[in-house]
Amino acid sequence: MMSKTVRSARVNATRDLILATAERMFAERGVHEVSNRQISEAAGQGNNTAVGYHFGTKTDLVREIVRKHAAPVEERRRELIAELGADPDVRDWVTILVRSSTDHMGSLGTPSWTARFNAQLMNDPSLRQIQLQESLGSPTLQRVIEGLSDHLAELPPPVRIERGDMARHLIIQMTAEFELALAEGTPTARATWHEMADGLIDGIVGLLTAPVTA
Secondary structure: OHHHHHHHHHHHHHHHHHHHHHHHHHHHHOHHHOOHHHHHHHOOOOOOOHHHHHHOOHHHHHHHHHHHHHHHHHHHHHHHHHOOOOOOOHHHHHHHHHHHHHHHHHHOOOOOOHHHHHHHHHOOHHHHHHHHHHHHOOHHHHHHHHHHHHHOOOOOHHHHHHHHHHHHHHHHHHHHHHHHHHHHOOOOOOOOHHHHHHHHHHHHHHHHHOOOOO
16 A cells, blocks of 8 residues: 555656646747657656656647646636625626736746746647637636626627637736746836736726727
């Protein structure tokens, strides 16, 4: 029993190391620029097929990284929804949308690579589908989308879809740039993830509620 427990712990530690190494390399170089062999070598694995052994294909590896971060974001979103008042408005729903991600990113310390990894996925149509597919299974994200839709019902459907895309790109790109600046020690307009989220929330609320050109 003890030997199985030790072996299980070693396997889990190896998987975690490969995941962390892959996330960093994907964030810095791009998913298609890094091979499974390079990840195995950078993770200090003597077996160059370690990635395939533990995760399967590169697509499987990417999906596993996405899921690793989706769980704490989901939990934070659930907490924020539970704190909502009786009559939440657009800002309340946007706050949940933004802070569920930025609170998690802020908890990772510096340097981190999650935001830049997300940006790499969103810039590639095939990889973007992995992230979108995982998001569709989130009950809390669906609740946020429903809440926003209720308050934006007067917007024409094409405008609502367009602004939703804009908001998603803002969250992805702004968090990636902020994460990079923190990692490199570059001055930023906002000093912390919490403050950065304040500005992002203000911008997205303005975007979603802006007048529509006739």
